[in-house]
Amino acid sequence: MSAVLTYSSRTCQLSSKDIAVAIAGSALIAHLLFKRYETYSIAAHFFLLITPPAVGVILLKNQSALLNAIVISFTSYLSALTLSVVLYRLSPFHPLAKYPGPVINKISKLWMAWLARTGKQHLYTQQLHDYYGDVVRTGPNELFIRDVSAITPIMGVNGLPKGPHWIGRALNTSVQNLVSLRDLNEHAVRRKIWNRAFSSAALKGYEEIIAKRAAQFVEGLEVQDSEVDLSKWFGWFTYDFMSDMAFGGGSEMMRDGDGDSIWHLLETGMIPSFSFGHVPWLGVYVGKIPMVAGTLKQFIIFGRKRTEERIKNGSLSRDLFHYLNNEDGAEKTQPSMMQLLSDGILAIVAGSDTTSGVLSALFLCLLSNPEAYKRLQAEIDKYYPPEENALDTKHHVDMAFLNAVINETMRLYPAVPSGSQRRVPKGSGGRTAGTYFIPEGTNVSIHFYSVHRDPRNFYPFPDSFWPDRWLIAAGQEEFKASGETFVHNAAAFIPFSFGPANCVGKGLALQEMRMLVCLIMQRLEMRFPEGWEPRTYEDGLTDHFVMMGPALPVVVKRRSQVI
Numbered sequence: 001m002s003a004v005l006t007y008s009s010r011t012c013q014l015s016s017k018d019i020a021v022a023i024a025g026s027a028l029i030a031h032l033l034f035k036r037y038e039t040y041s042i043a044a045h046f047f048l049l050i051t052p053p054a055v056g057v058i059l060l061k062n063q064s065a066l067l068n069a070i071v072i073s074f075t076s077y078l079s080a081l082t083l084s085v086v087l088y089r090l091s092p093f094h095p096l097a098k099y100p101g102p103v104i105n106k107i108s109k110l111w112m113a114w115l116a117r118t119g120k121q122h123l124y125t126q127q128l129h130d131y132y133g134d135v136v137r138t139g140p141n142e143l144f145i146r147d148v149s150a151i152t153p154i155m156g157v158n159g160l161p162k163g164p165h166w167i168g169r170a171l172n173t174s175v176q177n178l179v180s181l182r183d184l185n186e187h188a189v190r191r192k193i194w195n196r197a198f199s200s201a202a203l204k205g206y207e208e209i210i211a212k213r214a215a216q217f218v219e220g221l222e223v224q225d226s227e228v229d230l231s232k233w234f235g236w237f238t239y240d241f242m243s244d245m246a247f248g249g250g251s252e253m254m255r256d257g258d259g260d261s262i263w264h265l266l267e268t269g270m271i272p273s274f275s276f277g278h279v280p281w282l283g284v285y286v287g288k289i290p291m292v293a294g295t296l297k298q299f300i301i302f303g304r305k306r307t308e309e310r311i312k313n314g315s316l317s318r319d320l321f322h323y324l325n326n327e328d329g330a331e332k333t334q335p336s337m338m339q340l341l342s343d344g345i346l347a348i349v350a351g352s353d354t355t356s357g358v359l360s361a362l363f364l365c366l367l368s369n370p371e372a373y374k375r376l377q378a379e380i381d382k383y384y385p386p387e388e389n390a391l392d393t394k395h396h397v398d399m400a401f402l403n404a405v406i407n408e409t410m411r412l413y414p415a416v417p418s419g420s421q422r423r424v425p426k427g428s429g430g431r432t433a434g435t436y437f438i439p440e441g442t443n444v445s446i447h448f449y450s451v452h453r454d455p456r457n458f459y460p461f462p463d464s465f466w467p468d469r470w471l472i473a474a475g476q477e478e479f480k481a482s483g484e485t486f487v488h489n490a491a492a493f494i495p496f497s498f499g500p501a502n503c504v505g506k507g508l509a510l511q512e513m514r515m516l517v518c519l520i521m522q523r524l525e526m527r528f529p530e531g532w533e534p535r536t537y538e539d540g541l542t543d544h545f546v547m548m549g550p551a552l553p554v555v556v557k558r559r560s561q562v563i
């Protein structure tokens with residue numbers, strides 16, 4: 001290859017080396033464009049990845065066979081692009097250069113996407129925090145934080161907008177449900193509708209819907225004469241209930257089982273969705289493959305059918321749909337069909353496996369801690385003796401131990417262990433969070449699981465189920481362990497996230513859990529089957545954005561019977 005630009009009097013011909021330099025140069029420009037625009041447009045990707053080496057092939061084919069020209073041009077272009085990306089990400093010029101983290105994470109998010117499949121991302125990130133400290137660079141442009149002082153600047157009022165992981169999770173750039181709205185103003189406008197749907201008055205109206213499903217749950221378990229999988233039953237309960245709330249019905253899993261495998265699909269759909277959240281650009285491609293996007297499609301078909309039926313039948317009760325569809329007339333404009341559909345599906349997805357996961361973990365903790373079980377039983381028997389309606393919410397506010405058990409369960413097993421990603425907008429100049437400066441264009445998450453189990457926030461027994469800590473913190477019980485310090489940092493308890501984009505369904509979830517737990521414990525007794533090890537459940541827990549548990553086998557009997 002000649003280093004000289006060959007310039008004859010008749011033709012202008014570039015040497016192979018000049019062409020190679022041009023290809024490498026165009027790769028550097030492509031890198032700059034990818035970095036600058038971070039586009040999810042497949043057309044733009046193709047243009048940037050295919051056009052420059054294709055031009056290289058045209059230039060090279062005068063000097064070598066077509067196949068050679070293709071191999072040389074594409075290999076050198078893609079190698080130069082990859083090298084440029086990798087070197088920049090590892091260089092001291094990268095805005096996140098000063099933050100520690102594993103090299104593989106700094107190079108690409110593909111590693112996290114791969115790891116997320118295993119369901120152990122929460123433990124992996126916790127280990128990274130233990131090793132590297134409170135801030136870890138988990139991706140080329142991503143940080144995870146375990147420091148309470150960063151929670152308000154990142155997620156509070158004046159906090160950051162949602163991150164791009166929702167694009168990858170939806171395998172789509174156009175699904176615009178509440179949780180995925182990345183524009184702060186748009187999110188605030190849509191959130192207003194949801195806030196109305198979860199006001200205290202609206203929640204009161206939902207009690208009847210919860211009560212009907214809770215009674216069905218207990219009646220369903222009462223007639224089981226062998227071991228039951230409590231996880232599965234909680235899944236069915238929450239799915240049936242959320243379908244009532246979102247679309248006025250349409251799911252009868254507690255009655256008919258999961259014949260259509262919807263629950264199974266919901267759970268298995270979470271796995272790729274969580275992985276692609278790490279690589280949204282790849283998610284957009286995969287979303288185009290019909291077989292992979294099948295689960296999402298099935299939900300959309302289910303949701304569309306239910307939405308149409310619900311609109312046709314009108315308002316049967318003041319359910320969530322009543323507000324989402326502006327049936328109370330509070331909004332000036334009616335929502336579009338697409339908005340109704342995507343928010344209705346969001347309600348089912350966001351409200352079912354989160355709540356069922358916490359309920360399963362709660363009974364795991366109670367059945368593994370007989371003292372706590374006995375104590376909660378006594379509290380429930382005091383407020384709801386057999387003749388009292390256990391679905392009446394009037395005593396909930398006084399049930400300190402019940403609330404302590406629910407909080408302690410969510411501290412140890414937060415439904416969304418890896419938190420909800422935010423992003424520092426480009427052009428914002430960056431953001432200071434606590435003692436950290438987060439450059440613009442960075443995706444950042446608070447790691448709920450690590451914050452909840454940090455001994456600097458909760459001590460003693462940060463990794464154990466100890467509901468007493470909540471009573472001690474509230475001044476309702478004395479701290480007796482001599483020589484120990486008691487630490488209880490309420491600001492570090494964020495199972496429902498924090499700020500104006502936190503979980504809008506928090507009130508509903510708490511009401512639902514309190515009602516169901518009171519009814520279950522008024523009417524039923526449970527124990528683990530002989531020889532079953534609670535550790536099996538712990539080991540099988542997975543983080544696929546929502547924490548999901550394996551089977552939780554229990555033997556159930558009516559309270560009057562001895563088990």
Ligand code: HEM
Nearest residue numbers: 179347350351354355415416420496497501502503505509
């Ligand atoms: C124990 C049960 C639940 C837990 C622990 C939980 C937790 C969470 C968390 C951590 C988020 C992310 C918030 C963020 O991005 O900062 C969230 C969002 C959300 N949750 Fe829940 N959730 C639960 C139950 C429910 C229920 C029953 C509903 C009812 C529909 C619901 C609806 C939503 C919605 C709509 C969002 C998006 C909020 C927004 O972006 O403004 N959740 N939830």
